[in-house]
Amino acid sequence: MNFKHLYYKFLEAAMYKYNQMSLRYPSLKKYLVIAALSICVLIIGVIVYFVHFAKEKVVEEKQEMITVKVKKAVKQDYTDTYTVMGTIKGAVENEMRFELDGQLASYNFKEGSKVKQGNIICSLDPKDALTKADYAKSKYKSELSAYNSARERYKVYEELYNMKALSESKLYEAKYEIESAQSKVKAALSEVELSQSNLAKTNLAAPSDGILAEIIIKPGDYITPQDVVAKFISDQGTNFEVDIPEKDVHKLVIGQPVTINCDSYQGRTFAGKLTEIAPTVKERTRTSTIKVSVENNEGLLRSGMFGRGVILLKELKDVLLVPSDSIVSLNDNAFLVPVVTPDYKTPGEGVIMMRPCQLGEKLTDKTVIDNGLQIGELIVTETQGQLSDGMKVKFLEAIEDKVADTSAGVQK
Secondary structure, three states: OHHHHHHHHHHHHHHHHHHHHHHHOOOHHHHHHHHHHHHHHHHHHHHHHHHHHHHHHHHHHHHHOOEEEEEEOOEEEEEEEEEEEEEEEEOOEEEEOOOOOEEEEEEOOOOOOEEOOOOEEEEEOOHHHHHHHHHHHHHHHHHHHHHHHHHHHHHHHHHHHHOOOOOHHHHHHHHHHHHHHHHHHHHHHHHHHHHHHHHHOOEEEOOOOEEEEEEOOOOOOEEOOOOOOEEEEEOOOEEEEEEEEHHHHHHOOOOOEEEEEEHHHOOOOEEEEEEEEOOOOOOOOOEEEEEEEEOOOOOOOOOOOEEEEEEEEEEEEEEEEEEHHHOEEOOOOOEEEEEEEEOOOOOOEEEEEEEEEEEEEEOOOEEEEEEOOOOOOEEEEEEOOOOOOOOEEEEEEOOOOOEEEEEEEEEO
16 A cells, blocks of 8 residues: 555656646646657557567577488288280290202191191192102112122132132132212112102101191292291290390399280280390391290190280288388498378378488398388388488378389380
8 A cells, every 4th residue: 555655656756746736837748748658559569569579589499300211111912013015925836848849749737737747748740759769769779689689690600610620710700899889888878868858848747745836838839948838836835035135134033923915815914934045236226135934734824915914023911111212321231211290289280300220131222221211100202301310390191002013114
């Protein structure tokens, strides 16, 4: 109460003094009002300035927070594949040729027919070969008869020589006749064997079980050993052949599984395995040819069909993956992965933690983490600026991938 009483006394004395001064100096009242108004304006300006500055500072602090994209750390399966396009071919494709000149007489099978090993596919006109064979046999018989006669003559001459009734020179002549006749018999026998061989070559036999894929030259045409008369595909298997760019050949390894599908059999796949990688590169196309052995027990795949294949390069089960670009390398043995610890008071904001990790296998664009991360932690996958430990950031959570599946390329 004393303070209140003193306040009113002070106010009453101030008003009395103000009235006396106003009477003595009439213009003083005007100046005091102006001064009071100036002080009020100054105070209001100071208040507005500090309020506005504080807001700008808060806005600047908000603007300084960068935005990152994050993804929960989960274990998943990883599959890396390489997509190709190529042609179905027989494992062994034979271009059938005769070894002799002659007129093509006939075929014993139609295109597409299955042929057993040793069956005659087609034949030449055997007329000339038979004539030569008959002549060789006749000549052989004649030379053999001459040889036998020479031997009998020698025996008679030998008896006469022993009886001193024949000179030694005559005996030697008989002996030389035997040797000469023997040489002619051997030559005639060789001609017989050659003629029989040529007669057999007028028939073109299947080298193995397979299919007569194509008839190229029709019966009645004259052919030479350079002419391909037909194409024969062996039953020794089916291949899927693909040309691979030289820059991608290093990704392939013998034994990799391949899944193949053809337009002719929509929705059906054929299993295969990479069996051959050409050791050379074609200069014109800069590609290497690979061969995939395909299971074709039903014989559905035919040589020449177009096919698409997916080569399984790598498959990992139940691994923790992070984008390779997210890993910070301190040296050859120290690596950090940025993770976000959410601020639950402010949704969408958090603090960066640079987590030391032990790396596993490095893949195309991802790396396996063997140790250092916990399942469910938010891993930074994309950032708009440089990150550091303890930095406040805004974060957006990406959609989780159930299965990581990469396709290395599509080639014809």
